[in-house]
Amino acid sequence: MKTTLAAVVILLLIGTSWVSAQMSRGNPKIGQGVYEQQCLRCHGSKLDGNGPDSEDLIVRPANLQSRITRSKTDWELLVAISNGVLFSPMHGFRGKLTDEQILDVLSYIRAMSPPDIVS
Numbered sequence: 001m002k003t004t005l006a007a008v009v010i011l012l013l014i015g016t017s018w019v020s021a022q023m024s025r026g027n028p029k030i031g032q033g034v035y036e037q038q039c040l041r042c043h044g045s046k047l048d049g050n051g052p053d054s055e056d057l058i059v060r061p062a063n064l065q066s067r068i069t070r071s072k073t074d075w076e077l078l079v080a081i082s083n084g085v086l087f088s089p090m091h092g093f094r095g096k097l098t099d100e101q102i103l104d105v106l107s108y109i110r111a112m113s114p115p116d117i118v119s
């Protein structure tokens with residue numbers, strides 16, 4: 001009886017952490033739509049920073065495929081997307097997009113340009 005209870009508790013713990021991990025991950029499919037509407041004109045369809053508007057900017061949009069961006073943490077990228085990048089045309093999207101949409105667009109970026117794990 002005790003072992004069954006312990007097994008149930010363990011399963012519940014694993015289950016809930018899995019669900020919360022999934023929830024905080026965002027939906028790359030929805031993120032793609034957000035990206036195409038809000039980000040593509042600067043960062044480009046290949047996420048390489050060569051969007052149609054990039055030519056006119058003083059500070060070129062970040063190449064989201066670059067090793068530099070790929071080795072940044074989710075948190076660093078979320079801060080850039082939410083708050084913007086100082087002294088650059090990259091303005092913050094907090095208020096313009098919901099937190100959910102920001103997570104979605106981040107998961108799209110991560111899907112297109114997988115994180116570079118620095119060991």
Ligand code: HEC
Nearest residue numbers: 038039042059060061062069077080081085088089090105
């Ligand atoms: C008006 C053009 C423009 C738009 C629109 C734009 N960005 Fe940017 N983005 C930039 C520029 C410029 C930088 C800064 C490049 C630098 O600092 O060298 C930047 C930087 C970033 C970075 C930081 C990269 C790093 O390595 O630190 C992320 C992440 C990013 N943008 C994501 C997005 C997302 C997601 C969207 C849409 C929701 C978006 N951007 C919309 C121009 C833009």
